[in-house]
Each structure stands twice: as structure tokens, then as C-alpha cells.
Amino acid sequence: MLLTGLIRAIQVAIALVVIYGTVTMDLVVVVNGLLGLGTTLLPTGLKRAYGVSFPTTVVLWVAVAVLLHTLGMAGPYTTVWWWDHLTHTLSATLVASVGYAFARAFEEQAPGITLPADFLFVYVVLFTMAAGVLWEVLEFVGRLLASWLGHQPLLVQYGLQDTILDLLFDAVGAIVVGVLSRGRVDWRETPIRELVQRTR
Structure with a gap:
């Protein structure tokens, strides 16, 4: 339950980055954020389409990687x-x-x-x-x-x-x-x- 909550929090964080990119009119951030958000939702889609259940730890692992990349596009890639x-x-x-x-x-x-x-x-x-x-x-x-x-x-x-x-x-x-x-x-x-x- 805790891991699922973390995944949802990460998805919200990615969505906030997309909103930030929209407000600042940064197309790169918006596109990368939307693609990243879609990636975190992919396990749910595969479960519905094929009945495949991904371990929550794997989904969290993917979500963390996507969040770090999305945040990076908003600045850290060039400043950190x-x-x-x-x-x-x-x-x-x-x-x-x-x-x-x-x-x-x-x-x-x-x-x-x-x-x-x-x-x-x-x-x-x-x-x-x-x-x-x-x-x-x-x-x-x-x-x-x-x-x-x-x-x-x-x-x-x-x-x-x-x-x-x-x-x-x-x-x-x-x-x-x-x-x-x-x-x-x-x-x-x-x-x-x-x-x-x-x-x-």
C-alpha cells in the first residue's frame, strides 16, 4: 500500500512538472513529462490488456527513473x-x-x-x-x-x-x-x- 502511494505521488510530481513546462512554454519539458507519465501508466495498461501483474517494486523503480529524467529536463541536467x-x-x-x-x-x-x-x-x-x-x-x-x-x-x-x-x-x-x-x-x-x- 505504501509503495502504491509512492507511485501515485511520483505520477503527481511528473504531472506538476508538465504543468510547469506548460506555464513556462517549454515544449521539451512538456513532451518528456507526458511521455514519462505515460510510461508510468504502462504497467496498468498491460495488466488490463493481457492480465499481466507487475510487481509494485518494479513499477516504483520505473517511476523513479522517469521522475528523475523528467525533473532533469526542467533544469538539473544542465545545473547538476x-x-x-x-x-x-x-x-x-x-x-x-x-x-x-x-x-x-x-x-x-x-x-x-x-x-x-x-x-x-x-x-x-x-x-x-x-x-x-x-x-x-x-x-x-x-x-x-x-x-x-x-x-x-x-x-x-x-x-x-x-x-x-x-x-x-x-x-x-x-x-x-x-x-x-x-x-x-x-x-x-x-x-x-x-x-x-x-x-x-
Whole structure:
């Protein structure tokens, strides 16, 4: 009940950031805030559509990551030097966890195949880094497109050094989950297993 209340409070906080962006006429803050708010509501949508129940701790984890990113777009990304590093690390752990869960889903659905712990570690890191590179490419393309259209970019890229640091902290988050995956966390407790079974 407490965690659910925290999730609702975070959603209200994100909505307030959207209102702030609307009042200040900051389209970047508004769009990022709305996308973030939609992300926090996604688990509810999946539950209604597929009957998949996400653990409250996972939903809270996603909500915190989204809130930090949304707040960052309102100022901290440019005024607090470690904010971007924090959000990239936290987001990377989310991506890595999804990659790990899908690997375990594949393992269970393919009889006779067992993924060694070392392979899972490398896979989780590479999966997360690939997602990180894709994100950086989207930032770069988004900036070029916005410049071409004469608009402010929705995703900000601060140069090559920023990109390298982003990928470095993506790697930190990936390694954390990769190390934990060596302990063979029971992925069957995750909603991805239910989703895989329902879509077979």
C-alpha cells in the first residue's frame, strides 16, 4: 500500500512538472513529462490488456527513473553535474533487467538449452550497451532534425564527451545487473514470464 502511494505521488510530481513546462512554454519539458507519465501508466495498461501483474517494486523503480529524467529536463541536467550520470545508471539497470528476463524466458521455452552464467553476464552487458548506443544515436538524429526544422531538440546531446560518459554509466548499470544475474535471480517471478506465456 505504501509503495502504491509512492507511485501515485511520483505520477503527481511528473504531472506538476508538465504543468510547469506548460506555464513556462517549454515544449521539451512538456513532451518528456507526458511521455514519462505515460510510461508510468504502462504497467496498468498491460495488466488490463493481457492480465499481466507487475510487481509494485518494479513499477516504483520505473517511476523513479522517469521522475528523475523528467525533473532533469526542467533544469538539473544542465545545473547538476551528476544528474545525467545518475539517470543513465538507473535507466541502464532497467534495460539490463529486461534483457536478462527475456534471456531467461528464451532459456525456459527452448528445451535442452542452458545459458551459462558467464554468457548471461556478457549478454546483459552487451544488450544494455546496444540500447545505450541506440539512445545516443536518437539524441544525435533528434538534435539534427530539430535544428533543420528550427525547433528546440526534445533530447539534448552535449557533445562527444557527454556521449562517452553516458555510455560509461550505462555500462555501470549493466554490470550491476550482470553481476546480480550470476546469482540466477528467479525470473519466473517477473511479469515477462506471464507475458511470454500469454502471447505464445
